[in-house]
Amino acid sequence: xxxxxxxxxxxxxxxxxxxxxxxxxxxxxxxxxxxxxxxxxxxxxxxxxxxxxxxxxxxxxxxxxxxxxxxxxxxxxxxxxxxxxxxxxxxxxxxxxxxxxxxxxxxxxxxxxxxxxxxxxxxxxxxxxxxxxxxxxxxxxxxxxxxxxxxxxxxxxxxxxxxxxxxxxxxxxxxxxxxxxxxxxxxxxxxxxxxxxxxxxxxxxxxxxxxxxxxxxxxxxxxxxxxxxxxxxxxxxxxxxxxxxxxxxxxxxxxxxxxxxxxxxxxxxxxxxxxxxxxxxxxxxxxxxxxxxxxxxxxxxxxxxxxxxxxxxxxxxxxxxxxxxxxxxxxxxxxxxxxxxxxxxxxxxxxxxxxxxxxxxxxxxxxxxxxxxxxxxxxxxxxxxxxxxxxxxxxxxxxxxxxxxxxxxxxxxxxxxxxxxxxxxxxxxxxxxxxxxxxxxxxxxxxxxxxxxxxxxxxxxxxxxxxxxxxxxxxxxxxxxxxxxxxx
Amino acid sequence: xxxxxxxxxxxxxxxxxxxxxxxxxxxxxxxxxxxxxxxxxxxxxxxxxxxxxxxxxxxxxxxxxxxxxxxxxxxxxxxxxxxxxxxxxxxxxxxxxxxxxxxxxxxxxxxxxxxxxxxxxxxxxxxxxxxxxxxxxxxxxxxxxxxxxxxxxxxxxxxxxxxxxxxxxxxxxxxxxxxxxxxxxxxxxxxxxxxxxxxxxxxxxxxxxxxxxxxxxxxxxxxxxxxxxxxxxxxxxxxxxxxxxxxxxxxxxxxxxxxxxxxxxxxxxxxxxxxxxxxxxxxxxxxxxxxxxxxxxxxxxxxxxxxxxxxxxxxxxxxxxxxxxxxxxxxxxxxxxxxxxxxxxxxxxxxxxxxxxxxxxxxxxxxxxxxxxxxxxxxxxxxxxxxxxxxxxxxxxxxxxxxxxxxxxxxxxxxxxxxxxxxxxxxxxxxxxxxxxxxxxxxxxxxxxxxxxxxxxxxxxxxxxxxxxxxxxxxxxxxxxxxxxxxxxxxxxxxxxxxx
Numbered sequence: 001x002x003x004x005x006x007x008x009x010x011x012x013x014x015x016x017x018x019x020x021x022x023x024x025x026x027x028x029x030x031x032x033x034x035x036x037x038x039x040x041x042x043x044x045x046x047x048x049x050x051x052x053x054x055x056x057x058x059x060x061x062x063x064x065x066x067x068x069x070x071x072x073x074x075x076x077x078x079x080x081x082x083x084x085x086x087x088x089x090x091x092x093x094x095x096x097x098x099x100x101x102x103x104x105x106x107x108x109x110x111x112x113x114x115x116x117x118x119x120x121x122x123x124x125x126x127x128x129x130x131x132x133x134x135x136x137x138x139x140x141x142x143x144x145x146x147x148x149x150x151x152x153x154x155x156x157x158x159x160x161x162x163x164x165x166x167x168x169x170x171x172x173x174x175x176x177x178x179x180x181x182x183x184x185x186x187x188x189x190x191x192x193x194x195x196x197x198x199x200x201x202x203x204x205x206x207x208x209x210x211x212x213x214x215x216x217x218x219x220x221x222x223x224x225x226x227x228x229x230x231x232x233x234x235x236x237x238x239x240x241x242x243x244x245x246x247x248x249x250x251x252x253x254x255x256x257x258x259x260x261x262x263x264x265x266x267x268x269x270x271x272x273x274x275x276x277x278x279x280x281x282x283x284x285x286x287x288x289x290x291x292x293x294x295x296x297x298x299x300x301x302x303x304x305x306x307x308x309x310x311x312x313x314x315x316x317x318x319x320x321x322x323x324x325x326x327x328x329x330x331x332x333x334x335x336x337x338x339x340x341x342x343x344x345x346x347x348x349x350x351x352x353x354x355x356x357x358x359x360x361x362x363x364x365x366x367x368x369x370x371x372x373x374x375x376x377x378x379x380x381x382x383x384x385x386x387x388x389x390x391x392x393x394x395x396x397x398x399x400x401x402x403x404x405x406x407x408x409x410x411x412x413x414x415x416x417x418x419x420x421x422x423x424x425x426x427x428x429x430x431x432x433x434x435x436x437x438x439x440x441x442x443x444x445x446x447x448x449x450x451x452x453x454x455x456x457x458x459x460x461x462x463x464x465x466x467x468x469x470x471x472x473x474x475x476x477x478x479x480x481x482x483x484x485x486x487x488x
Numbered sequence: 489x490x491x492x493x494x495x496x497x498x499x500x501x502x503x504x505x506x507x508x509x510x511x512x513x514x515x516x517x518x519x520x521x522x523x524x525x526x527x528x529x530x531x532x533x534x535x536x537x538x539x540x541x542x543x544x545x546x547x548x549x550x551x552x553x554x555x556x557x558x559x560x561x562x563x564x565x566x567x568x569x570x571x572x573x574x575x576x577x578x579x580x581x582x583x584x585x586x587x588x589x590x591x592x593x594x595x596x597x598x599x600x601x602x603x604x605x606x607x608x609x610x611x612x613x614x615x616x617x618x619x620x621x622x623x624x625x626x627x628x629x630x631x632x633x634x635x636x637x638x639x640x641x642x643x644x645x646x647x648x649x650x651x652x653x654x655x656x657x658x659x660x661x662x663x664x665x666x667x668x669x670x671x672x673x674x675x676x677x678x679x680x681x682x683x684x685x686x687x688x689x690x691x692x693x694x695x696x697x698x699x700x701x702x703x704x705x706x707x708x709x710x711x712x713x714x715x716x717x718x719x720x721x722x723x724x725x726x727x728x729x730x731x732x733x734x735x736x737x738x739x740x741x742x743x744x745x746x747x748x749x750x751x752x753x754x755x756x757x758x759x760x761x762x763x764x765x766x767x768x769x770x771x772x773x774x775x776x777x778x779x780x781x782x783x784x785x786x787x788x789x790x791x792x793x794x795x796x797x798x799x800x801x802x803x804x805x806x807x808x809x810x811x812x813x814x815x816x817x818x819x820x821x822x823x824x825x826x827x828x829x830x831x832x833x834x835x836x837x838x839x840x841x842x843x844x845x846x847x848x849x850x851x852x853x854x855x856x857x858x859x860x861x862x863x864x865x866x867x868x869x870x871x872x873x874x875x876x877x878x879x880x881x882x883x884x885x886x887x888x889x890x891x892x893x894x895x896x897x898x899x900x901x902x903x904x905x906x907x908x909x910x911x912x913x914x915x916x917x918x919x920x921x922x923x924x925x926x927x928x929x930x931x932x933x934x935x936x937x938x939x940x941x942x943x944x945x946x947x948x949x950x951x952x953x954x955x956x957x958x959x960x961x962x963x964x965x966x967x968x969x970x971x972x973x974x975x976x977x978x979x980x981x982x983x984x985x986x987x988x
Contacts, residue, residue, distance in 0.1 A: 387664075389638065391635070418668040421668055425660065425661045426657075429657060437645040437646050437653055469559070471560045472560050472562070476562070
């Protein structure tokens, strides 16, 4: 019967695959309410605990429910292996951010209850962005994450550069969302569908719309991941933001913004692959060369790490250029481990910034081995990991990217990558040399570290080495994720 | 290549012991530091002596004491450790030189600060070097190859002389960037294995079966070659070496010259010749020419040096030129020459750097002329220097004789002109060594500046003494060594001849 059809089409959403996101959203609303009713000293004590509990629950459900796969909400939300891997790391890093944020904000005399629920909304946005093929959902999640980041960046009392960074981020971020949504419109015109899987498998007459749509979509996301020449907001935002938030942007943000591109990559049809290789390859090459060159002359540590983050976007894009399974494996592995390296290195700086006469200058690192041996050791490990020295995750990531590039015979991109890594040696090794081989210039001492902070930092540092020495811990998951994506 | 499994994991044990001792050194009181370091290296040295005894010389072309632990099976990455004749020799060299370096450092007056870290660094280096010479998995080889950089970066940067930071930078950047080419090459061969057989593999034994088309093979050969050429070093990639050696502490220079440079030539034989025989044959004239240029250019540079350490450093480069030339002559005598010279140069260069370190300890300068006429005060030191110099210049009975003699012989198989060029190189090396002896000991000292130098003694003498025995052993009993690595040479030659 005609009448029944729309009723049959209404499905009851499968909520079980959405539980992790739901928990984070509920956490966010609970904190939002509590922030309104609780007194200020209570908030300081209770809000972090509730947030951490919520995230831990969510993390537990992600891991426990990893067998549940499938689409829900009319195919606009997809739970798959890739989502599981990515979400695990997103929640993990967000948990550590809470640990470091508490003392950081109190050392700056600025406590905001808003921090916790905006963090939660951002995390929820990132998680949804990581598991959707639907253009509308991608758009909404993208906005959720972006707006969260704008606010978090600005959320520091008496700091001008924080506001400046947030403003720059807001303007360019707005442009990026506009471009991405405009691209989405063209893709919809081409295929008459909002689902990326259907769009990319649709063989329509007028492929100009698809190409135009894809290019605009790509540029929109290129702004978000800080690919050159769309990177101008990134160093300012990273420098201005409170350092735990910088860690969040460099890890969770980067991971979430990359995932839609990662999802497009295996769906591309053969006839587009040449265009894709050239476009993405050239952006990757420019990004890594430029990021590393500019990082070389930075004097501020946070800006240096920001440019190194740009360069890493380049390395990851180089993997994305290779539309093969091995390319996808390289990309997902590199993305996931980059979150650890980036978050860890920014956390070290978050700890250092708590000291009174710390100015974030490279020179201040001199002789850190004598003042703060533990922080110096972990920072050195992160530097070597970012550089790609074995046995760290950065090394395995670079090896996988090199394998992917030689799989597609993209020798020119591989050589560019070698040269730009060579340039990066200059500044990473300079940091190690400053910390371990120079005499100390100032006395620094770190007072009142929270044991949780030390534990989290140790955990991340161990992961940096452990995931490289025992790669099967994570590569098996990534294998099944990337192979299942290519099966479609 | 045949594989004989180990009944007892000797190799991994000899890698773990230095790490354990380095941790002990680091965490125990500074009183025990020296004792622990010497104990650790001595134990490993005795393990290597035991392995020399247990090695089955009749099956010298097979990989013995083989151990295999899975790291990542999807890509066939295994921690596979083993020794064939060639690696056994390098393994022995590593343990011996590490012991010598530690014994020397006991009384090194330059090492005043951060004593625990100093000895820990050398113990770690020993462990990583054993990994380099014994791994038969390319990615594991690469990991150890890179790992040796970090302790050396610290050795140069923390305990070096005036320009230590600059030299440490330069050293790290040169070697790290060049080895990224190696990493790309390794990735490319693993991917080629996928194209040939449907699975990625980093295992040396699997990769021996790879087929390439010629241009790809030459390209990958060059990727490998760049890394090893910088490490060896071959002119024009040598500029990091005089700085690194010139500024490193004595024991650091000893380890650098005696073992780290050998990683380059070892890998040239093991990987470049072993994996890419066709490309090796194609590029041979070019590579031999590079070798000869290295010999002659470095010899000239040696003679004009005024700083003892830089003098020894450049002489190392010229000796490495001999090794590279001999390697790429691609015949039996040439490979024999190359491998035995690797061992011999390990001994003599270590000894020469300790001589330079001794001079600095006594005089606080590296100026060669500052010591002139000192044979009167330090006869024992003069004798040691003279015997080392004679061994290094290739006097019969000394260790370098066989290397140079066999290089000339194997060059003669191609043309007399080539042999003559190698001979000229040998002549230069004799010239600069004699010049060194003359300047250090024989020139007349101006009267009036009468300083009494104390002669060499104690632990420093012990360090030299440890080296003297192998130097003479190579000179007088070369067949013992040939027996050891002829199997490896035959294996590589078979692959080369199979193509001709």
